[in-house]
Amino acid sequence: MEDTLLMIPGPTTVPKRVLDAMAQPITNHRGPVYGEILDETTAMMSEVFQTDNKSYLLTGSGTSAMEAAIANIIEKNDKVINVVGGKFGQRLQQLTEVFGGESIEVTVPWGQAVNPEDVKNALEENDDVKAVTMIHNESSTAVVNPIEEVGKVVKDYEALFVVDTVSSLAGDTVKVDDYGLDICLSGSQKCIAAPPGMSAITIGDDAWNVIDKVDSPTYYLDLKKMRKMGDKQPPQTPYTPNVSLTYAMNEALSMVLEEGLDNRINRHHVGAEATRKAAEALGLSLFAREGDRSNTLTAINMPEGVSDGDLRGTMRNKYNIEIAGGQDHLSGNVFRIGHMGITGLQELAMTFTCLEMTLKEFGFEFDAGAGVAALQDVYMKNQ
Ligand SMILES: *Cc1c(COP(=O)(O)O)cnc(C)c1O
Numbered sequence: 001m002e003d004t005l006l007m008i009p010g011p012t013t014v015p016k017r018v019l020d021a022m023a024q025p026i027t028n029h030r031g032p033v034y035g036e037i038l039d040e041t042t043a044m045m046s047e048v049f050q051t052d053n054k055s056y057l058l059t060g061s062g063t064s065a066m067e068a069a070i071a072n073i074i075e076k077n078d079k080v081i082n083v084v085g086g087k088f089g090q091r092l093q094q095l096t097e098v099f100g101g102e103s104i105e106v107t108v109p110w111g112q113a114v115n116p117e118d119v120k121n122a123l124e125e126n127d128d129v130k131a132v133t134m135i136h137n138e139s140s141t142a143v144v145n146p147i148e149e150v151g152k153v154v155k156d157y158e159a160l161f162v163v164d165t166v167s168s169l170a171g172d173t174v175k176v177d178d179y180g181l182d183i184c185l186s187g188s189q190k191c192i193a194a195p196p197g198m199s200a201i202t203i204g205d206d207a208w209n210v211i212d213k214v215d216s217p218t219y220y221l222d223l224k225k226m227r228k229m230g231d232k233q234p235p236q237t238p239y240t241p242n243v244s245l246t247y248a249m250n251e252a253l254s255m256v257l258e259e260g261l262d263n264r265i266n267r268h269h270v271g272a273e274a275t276r277k278a279a280e281a282l283g284l285s286l287f288a289r290e291g292d293r294s295n296t297l298t299a300i301n302m303p304e305g306v307s308d309g310d311l312r313g314t315m316r317n318k319y320n321i322e323i324a325g326g327q328d329h330l331s332g333n334v335f336r337i338g339h340m341g342i343t344g345l346q347e348l349a350m351t352f353t354c355l356e357m358t359l360k361e362f363g364f365e366f367d368a369g370a371g372v373a374a375l376q377d378v379y380m381k382n383q
Contacts, residue, residue: 007351008324009139009167009297011189011196012341014248018194021251022244029241035234037250042235044253045200048169048192048261049184051176055202056226057249059242062166062187065199067095068221069162069183070133072211076100078130081122081159083114083150087140087327088164092133099217104129110141110330111299113292116149123157130210131160131182137168140327142299142336143288144172151179160207166190166199170256171268171340172295182207188245191268191296193341194252198245203227268295271339271348274378278352281374282359282366287334296340299326301333306362308332314361319354345379 006013027033038057045055058064070092074080080101082093085108096103106122108114114134123129132154136147147163154161160182165174171191176184182204189196203211203223211223225238256264275298276286287299302308308325312335315321326334339348352371359366 003320005321005347005350007337007339007343007347008322009190009336009338009340010187012191012193012338012343013347014193014195015252015255015342017255018248018251021247022195024244024247026243029243030236032234034243034246035236037246038235038237038241041246041250041253042200042230044250044257046202048253048256049174049176049186049200049202050178050261051184051202051204053176053202053204054227054230055200056223056230057237057241057246058199058201058221058226059197059237059239059245060199061189061196062164062185062199063091064221065166065185065187065201066092066164068201068218068223069185070095070101071099071218071221072216072223073131073160073162073183073207073214074099074101075214077102079104079126079128081106081119081126081129081132083108083119083132083134083145085112085114085141085143085145086110086135086138088135088138088166092135092162092164096133101130111143111287111292112289113143113145114150116146116153119150120153123153123159129157129159131162133162134164136163136165136174137172137294137296139167139294139297139336140330141288142294142297143292144168144294147174147181148179151181155180160210167296167340170261170264173265176202176204188249188252191264191340192249192252192256194248195245197242198249265295267344268340270378270382271344272296272298274345274348274375275337275339277374277378278348278371281370282356287330297336297338299330299334299336302335303359303364306359306364308335310362311335311358314358315354319358321351321354323351345375348375
């Protein structure tokens with residue numbers, strides 16, 4: 001277990017500093033020690049979100065923050081434009097429907113980014129749209145969506161802009177205030193490189209105005225309660241938070257800021273480019289459309305004659321490397337490599353070395369060493 005290399009799009013490898021932080025004694029979650037840590041952690045969260053708004057930590061994985069975002073703004077029959085181009089886009093749509101909203105779907109072919117014009121058209125064609133929901137980095141297809149451009153579109157309408165940055169925050173550019181993101185949410189276990197189980201949400205004034213008018217059926221994820229307790233000095237959470245994970249988030253966010261957000265995003269750029277070039281050098285093709293490809297993970301089409309079980313099974317059982325499969329209709333057709341969090345050259349070099357051995361074992365033909373050579377080339381150019 002200890003030596004397993006996690007090359008999946010979350011959870012990602014957690015640095016020792018962060019693991020050690022979790023070994024601190026549990027403290028009273030209503031006491032001053034925890035209050036100070038929570039205060040510091042949410043402030044760092046806002047810094048990473050690049051917003052002057054307050055941020056809130058939720059004990060619950062990314063999906064809990066997705067649910068909080070929808071449950072607190074949607075009432076029965078509210079119209080919501082859901083941009084859907086993959087599994088996570090679908091999840092925000094399903095949440096919209098669970099909470100009684102009427103979904104207007106902007107359908108995006110899997111593997112492509114949304115065209116901002118399509119969102120504009122949907123806003124033009126429908127009156128009284130309460131919100132537009134979108135996934136920044138669609139992890140099921142390894143596509144990055146243009147949140148800045150869509151933000152400019154949504155700005156001209158009453159609708160709130162709700163964006164999931166679970167697999168992009170701290171690995172790709174997210175500027176909550178500049179892009180006009182009314183609600184933005186993220187998770188602990190992807191580019192932030194903390195363990196799974198926590199998420200964060202930040203909410204702007206326009207969104208609070210809506211939330212204040214909504215009688216939400218949710219209890220645990222009530223954002224009004226989170227604000228009330230979060231505004232105490234020192235701040236608290238409505239219910240008992242995962243204290244250890246708060247320590248972990250504090251340490252992981254400190255590491256993000258020590259590295260510098262821009263440096264970290266650039267490091268992700270290099271990892272993404274190296275992964276794409278290495279895959280293509282092996283004669284593999286990429287699933288996502290050129291120009292729309294993610295900065296934090298890559299989806300690769302399964303080569304002819306090699307099964308998902310062969311490829312991922314061998315990587316796991318022989319080489320101790322976890323890579324991800326495809327979801328839904330992509331199951332068996334693509335595999336996904338995460339290059340997020342602290343993952344860098346060491347991990348990618350190991351992954352491609354072993355991927356080459358796996359492909360060779362199953363008779364896929366390529367120039368031996370070509371993937372690793374392409375990887376070296378990208379890293380040497382970016383030294
Ligand atoms: C991982 C992920 C989530 C959250 O999933 P959890 O399993 O609940 O943490 C949400 N959105 C995207 C885009 C993700 O990649």
